[in-house]
Amino acid sequence: MTGSPQRPTRLYRNRARGKVTGVCAGLADYFGISTFIVRLVAVMALLMFTFPTLVCYFLATILIDPAPEFTYHSEEEKEFWRQVRLKPSESLSRLRHKFRDQEQRVRSMEAFVTSSEARLHREFREL
Structure with a gap:
Protein backbone atom coordinates (compact mmCIF):
# COMPACT_ATOMS: atom_id res chain seq x y z
CA MET A 1 0.00 0.00 0.00
CA THR A 2 2.94 2.32 -0.09
CA GLY A 3 2.80 5.13 -2.57
CA SER A 4 -0.87 5.91 -1.86
CA PRO A 5 -1.81 9.46 -0.82
CA GLN A 6 -1.57 10.28 2.86
CA ARG A 7 -4.91 11.30 4.29
CA PRO A 8 -6.02 11.76 7.89
CA THR A 9 -9.12 9.65 7.20
CA ARG A 10 -7.22 6.47 6.28
CA LEU A 11 -6.43 3.55 8.55
CA TYR A 12 -2.78 3.59 9.62
CA ARG A 13 -0.69 1.66 12.11
CA ASN A 14 0.26 3.89 15.03
CA ARG A 15 3.77 2.79 15.98
CA ALA A 16 4.20 5.64 18.46
CA ARG A 17 1.38 4.35 20.68
CA GLY A 18 1.68 0.70 19.68
CA LYS A 19 3.09 -2.13 21.76
CA VAL A 20 4.13 -4.53 18.99
CA THR A 21 3.56 -3.10 15.50
CA GLY A 22 0.87 -0.49 16.18
CA VAL A 23 -2.07 -2.32 14.61
CA CYS A 24 -4.32 -2.11 17.70
CA ALA A 25 -3.41 1.54 18.32
CA GLY A 26 -4.12 2.34 14.68
CA LEU A 27 -7.52 0.63 14.83
CA ALA A 28 -8.34 2.51 18.02
CA ASP A 29 -7.41 5.83 16.39
CA TYR A 30 -9.41 5.03 13.28
CA PHE A 31 -12.60 4.09 15.13
CA GLY A 32 -12.18 6.65 17.92
CA ILE A 33 -12.19 4.17 20.77
CA SER A 34 -9.82 3.37 23.59
CA THR A 35 -6.65 1.50 22.71
CA PHE A 36 -7.20 -0.64 25.82
CA ILE A 37 -10.51 -1.96 24.45
CA VAL A 38 -8.98 -2.89 21.09
CA ARG A 39 -6.07 -4.64 22.80
CA LEU A 40 -8.46 -6.47 25.14
CA VAL A 41 -10.49 -7.73 22.17
CA ALA A 42 -7.27 -8.75 20.40
CA VAL A 43 -6.04 -10.73 23.42
CA MET A 44 -9.44 -12.43 23.81
CA ALA A 45 -9.40 -13.32 20.09
CA LEU A 46 -5.84 -14.60 20.48
CA LEU A 47 -6.90 -16.88 23.34
CA MET A 48 -9.97 -18.22 21.52
CA PHE A 49 -8.75 -18.27 17.89
CA THR A 50 -4.97 -18.30 18.11
CA PHE A 51 -3.97 -19.15 14.55
CA PRO A 52 -6.53 -16.97 12.67
CA THR A 53 -5.80 -14.04 14.98
CA LEU A 54 -2.05 -14.31 14.42
CA VAL A 55 -2.56 -14.54 10.64
CA CYS A 56 -4.87 -11.50 10.63
CA TYR A 57 -2.48 -9.50 12.81
CA PHE A 58 0.47 -10.42 10.60
CA LEU A 59 -1.47 -9.47 7.44
CA ALA A 60 -2.59 -6.20 9.02
CA THR A 61 1.02 -5.42 9.87
CA ILE A 62 2.02 -5.97 6.26
CA LEU A 63 -0.96 -4.32 4.54
CA ILE A 64 -1.58 -1.26 6.75
CA ASP A 65 0.90 1.57 6.26
CA PRO A 66 2.55 3.17 9.30
CA ALA A 67 1.02 6.50 10.27
CA PRO A 68 2.71 9.49 8.64
CA GLU A 69 3.29 12.66 10.60
CA PHE A 70 0.11 14.69 10.22
CA THR A 71 0.45 18.25 11.34
CA TYR A 72 -2.84 19.42 12.72
CA HIS A 73 -3.04 23.13 13.36
CA SER A 74 -5.26 22.67 16.40
CA GLU A 75 -7.07 20.09 18.46
CA GLU A 76 -10.26 21.27 16.75
CA GLU A 77 -8.85 20.26 13.36
CA LYS A 78 -7.77 16.87 14.72
CA GLU A 79 -11.27 16.31 16.14
CA PHE A 80 -12.81 17.40 12.83
CA TRP A 81 -10.90 14.74 10.89
CA ARG A 82 -11.80 12.10 13.49
CA GLN A 83 -15.48 13.00 13.07
CA VAL A 84 -15.14 12.86 9.28
CA ARG A 85 -13.84 9.32 9.67
CA LEU A 86 -16.51 8.20 12.13
CA LYS A 87 -19.60 10.15 11.00
Missing part, protein backbone atom coordinates in the same frame (compact mmCIF):
# COMPACT_ATOMS: atom_id res chain seq x y z
CA PRO A 88 -19.10 11.54 7.49
CA SER A 89 -22.74 12.51 6.94
CA GLU A 90 -22.84 14.55 10.16
CA SER A 91 -19.56 16.25 9.24
CA LEU A 92 -20.93 17.13 5.81
CA SER A 93 -24.10 18.52 7.37
CA ARG A 94 -22.06 20.62 9.81
CA LEU A 95 -19.92 21.98 6.97
CA ARG A 96 -22.98 22.83 4.89
CA HIS A 97 -24.41 24.74 7.83
CA LYS A 98 -21.15 26.68 8.33
CA PHE A 99 -20.89 27.57 4.65
CA ARG A 100 -24.55 28.58 4.54
CA ASP A 101 -23.93 30.95 7.46
CA GLN A 102 -20.82 32.36 5.78
CA GLU A 103 -22.67 32.87 2.52
CA GLN A 104 -25.47 34.72 4.33
CA ARG A 105 -22.92 37.02 5.98
CA VAL A 106 -21.25 37.75 2.64
CA ARG A 107 -24.64 38.51 1.08
CA SER A 108 -25.41 40.91 3.93
CA MET A 109 -22.08 42.68 3.43
CA GLU A 110 -22.65 42.91 -0.33
CA ALA A 111 -26.11 44.34 0.22
CA PHE A 112 -24.70 46.99 2.55
CA VAL A 113 -21.77 47.91 0.29
CA THR A 114 -24.03 48.34 -2.72
CA SER A 115 -26.73 50.24 -0.80
CA SER A 116 -27.29 53.98 -0.87
CA GLU A 117 -26.52 54.05 2.86
CA ALA A 118 -22.96 52.85 2.21
CA ARG A 119 -22.55 55.53 -0.47
CA LEU A 120 -23.75 58.14 2.01
CA HIS A 121 -21.22 56.94 4.64
CA ARG A 122 -18.46 57.11 2.03
CA GLU A 123 -19.40 60.66 1.04
CA PHE A 124 -19.40 61.80 4.67
CA ARG A 125 -15.92 60.37 5.16
CA GLU A 126 -14.66 62.16 2.10
CA LEU A 127 -15.82 65.56 3.44
Whole structure:
Protein backbone atom coordinates (compact mmCIF):
# COMPACT_ATOMS: atom_id res chain seq x y z
CA MET A 1 0.00 0.00 0.00
CA THR A 2 2.94 2.32 -0.09
CA GLY A 3 2.80 5.13 -2.57
CA SER A 4 -0.87 5.91 -1.86
CA PRO A 5 -1.81 9.46 -0.82
CA GLN A 6 -1.57 10.28 2.86
CA ARG A 7 -4.91 11.30 4.29
CA PRO A 8 -6.02 11.76 7.89
CA THR A 9 -9.12 9.65 7.20
CA ARG A 10 -7.22 6.47 6.28
CA LEU A 11 -6.43 3.55 8.55
CA TYR A 12 -2.78 3.59 9.62
CA ARG A 13 -0.69 1.66 12.11
CA ASN A 14 0.26 3.89 15.03
CA ARG A 15 3.77 2.79 15.98
CA ALA A 16 4.20 5.64 18.46
CA ARG A 17 1.38 4.35 20.68
CA GLY A 18 1.68 0.70 19.68
CA LYS A 19 3.09 -2.13 21.76
CA VAL A 20 4.13 -4.53 18.99
CA THR A 21 3.56 -3.10 15.50
CA GLY A 22 0.87 -0.49 16.18
CA VAL A 23 -2.07 -2.32 14.61
CA CYS A 24 -4.32 -2.11 17.70
CA ALA A 25 -3.41 1.54 18.32
CA GLY A 26 -4.12 2.34 14.68
CA LEU A 27 -7.52 0.63 14.83
CA ALA A 28 -8.34 2.51 18.02
CA ASP A 29 -7.41 5.83 16.39
CA TYR A 30 -9.41 5.03 13.28
CA PHE A 31 -12.60 4.09 15.13
CA GLY A 32 -12.18 6.65 17.92
CA ILE A 33 -12.19 4.17 20.77
CA SER A 34 -9.82 3.37 23.59
CA THR A 35 -6.65 1.50 22.71
CA PHE A 36 -7.20 -0.64 25.82
CA ILE A 37 -10.51 -1.96 24.45
CA VAL A 38 -8.98 -2.89 21.09
CA ARG A 39 -6.07 -4.64 22.80
CA LEU A 40 -8.46 -6.47 25.14
CA VAL A 41 -10.49 -7.73 22.17
CA ALA A 42 -7.27 -8.75 20.40
CA VAL A 43 -6.04 -10.73 23.42
CA MET A 44 -9.44 -12.43 23.81
CA ALA A 45 -9.40 -13.32 20.09
CA LEU A 46 -5.84 -14.60 20.48
CA LEU A 47 -6.90 -16.88 23.34
CA MET A 48 -9.97 -18.22 21.52
CA PHE A 49 -8.75 -18.27 17.89
CA THR A 50 -4.97 -18.30 18.11
CA PHE A 51 -3.97 -19.15 14.55
CA PRO A 52 -6.53 -16.97 12.67
CA THR A 53 -5.80 -14.04 14.98
CA LEU A 54 -2.05 -14.31 14.42
CA VAL A 55 -2.56 -14.54 10.64
CA CYS A 56 -4.87 -11.50 10.63
CA TYR A 57 -2.48 -9.50 12.81
CA PHE A 58 0.47 -10.42 10.60
CA LEU A 59 -1.47 -9.47 7.44
CA ALA A 60 -2.59 -6.20 9.02
CA THR A 61 1.02 -5.42 9.87
CA ILE A 62 2.02 -5.97 6.26
CA LEU A 63 -0.96 -4.32 4.54
CA ILE A 64 -1.58 -1.26 6.75
CA ASP A 65 0.90 1.57 6.26
CA PRO A 66 2.55 3.17 9.30
CA ALA A 67 1.02 6.50 10.27
CA PRO A 68 2.71 9.49 8.64
CA GLU A 69 3.29 12.66 10.60
CA PHE A 70 0.11 14.69 10.22
CA THR A 71 0.45 18.25 11.34
CA TYR A 72 -2.84 19.42 12.72
CA HIS A 73 -3.04 23.13 13.36
CA SER A 74 -5.26 22.67 16.40
CA GLU A 75 -7.07 20.09 18.46
CA GLU A 76 -10.26 21.27 16.75
CA GLU A 77 -8.85 20.26 13.36
CA LYS A 78 -7.77 16.87 14.72
CA GLU A 79 -11.27 16.31 16.14
CA PHE A 80 -12.81 17.40 12.83
CA TRP A 81 -10.90 14.74 10.89
CA ARG A 82 -11.80 12.10 13.49
CA GLN A 83 -15.48 13.00 13.07
CA VAL A 84 -15.14 12.86 9.28
CA ARG A 85 -13.84 9.32 9.67
CA LEU A 86 -16.51 8.20 12.13
CA LYS A 87 -19.60 10.15 11.00
CA PRO A 88 -19.10 11.54 7.49
CA SER A 89 -22.74 12.51 6.94
CA GLU A 90 -22.84 14.55 10.16
CA SER A 91 -19.56 16.25 9.24
CA LEU A 92 -20.93 17.13 5.81
CA SER A 93 -24.10 18.52 7.37
CA ARG A 94 -22.06 20.62 9.81
CA LEU A 95 -19.92 21.98 6.97
CA ARG A 96 -22.98 22.83 4.89
CA HIS A 97 -24.41 24.74 7.83
CA LYS A 98 -21.15 26.68 8.33
CA PHE A 99 -20.89 27.57 4.65
CA ARG A 100 -24.55 28.58 4.54
CA ASP A 101 -23.93 30.95 7.46
CA GLN A 102 -20.82 32.36 5.78
CA GLU A 103 -22.67 32.87 2.52
CA GLN A 104 -25.47 34.72 4.33
CA ARG A 105 -22.92 37.02 5.98
CA VAL A 106 -21.25 37.75 2.64
CA ARG A 107 -24.64 38.51 1.08
CA SER A 108 -25.41 40.91 3.93
CA MET A 109 -22.08 42.68 3.43
CA GLU A 110 -22.65 42.91 -0.33
CA ALA A 111 -26.11 44.34 0.22
CA PHE A 112 -24.70 46.99 2.55
CA VAL A 113 -21.77 47.91 0.29
CA THR A 114 -24.03 48.34 -2.72
CA SER A 115 -26.73 50.24 -0.80
CA SER A 116 -27.29 53.98 -0.87
CA GLU A 117 -26.52 54.05 2.86
CA ALA A 118 -22.96 52.85 2.21
CA ARG A 119 -22.55 55.53 -0.47
CA LEU A 120 -23.75 58.14 2.01
CA HIS A 121 -21.22 56.94 4.64
CA ARG A 122 -18.46 57.11 2.03
CA GLU A 123 -19.40 60.66 1.04
CA PHE A 124 -19.40 61.80 4.67
CA ARG A 125 -15.92 60.37 5.16
CA GLU A 126 -14.66 62.16 2.10
CA LEU A 127 -15.82 65.56 3.44
